[in-house]
Amino acid sequence: xxxxxxxxxxxxxxxxxxxxxxxxxxxxQMLENQSYHVExxxxxxxxxxxxxxxxxxxxxxxxxxxxxxxxxxxxxxRQLPGGSNLPxxxxxxxxxxxAIELAFAAGATDYLIKPVRYAVLSHRLGQLLRTRQA
Numbered sequence: 808x809x810x811x812x813x814x815x816x817x818x819x820x821x822x823x824x825x826x827x828x829x830x831x832x833x834x835x836q837m838l839e840n841q842s843y844h845v846e847x848x849x850x851x852x853x854x855x856x857x858x859x860x861x862x863x864x865x866x867x868x869x870x871x872x873x874x875x876x877x878x879x880x881x882x883x884x885r886q887l888p889g890g891s892n893l894p895x896x897x898x899x900x901x902x903x904x905x906a907i908e909l910a911f912a913a914g915a916t917d918y919l920i921k922p923v924r925y926a927v928l929s930h931r932l933g934q935l936l937r938t939r940q941a
C-alpha cells in the first residue's frame with residue numbers, strides 16, 4: 808500500500824502562497840519534514856513570479872491576499888505556460904458557498920478550510936500529486 812504521507816517522486820516542489828508569516832512557516836516545516844521542496848510567496852504578484860521561475864508541482868494558495876486575491880491568482884496561474892494542469896489547492900477560512908464556487912470557477916483543483924488539519928493536507932497533497940503523475 809502507498810503511504811499517503813510520502814511524496815511520490817524525489818522532492819516535488821510545492822509553492823505556498825500565504826500572507827501570514829507564521830502559517831507559511833508552519834506549512835513549510837511540515838512539508839519539508841515530508842521531503843517536499845518548498846517555495847514561498849507572501850502575496851499574489853510574488854506567487855506569479857515565483858511560479859514562472861520554479862515551475863512547482865503543486866500550489867497551496869490562500870484566498871485572502873494583500874494585492875491580488877487568491878481567486879485572481881488562480882485564474883492567472885491557469886493562463887501561464889504549465890499552469891493549465893497544475894494542481895491548485897486553495898486554503899482559506901472562508902467556507903461560504905460563494906467562496907467555494909468562486910474558487911472552482913477560478914480553476915482551483917481542491918479547497919481546504921482553515922484551520923488546516925495537517926493530516927488532511929498531507930493526504931490531499933499526495934492524492935493531487937498522484938493524479939497529476941497518472
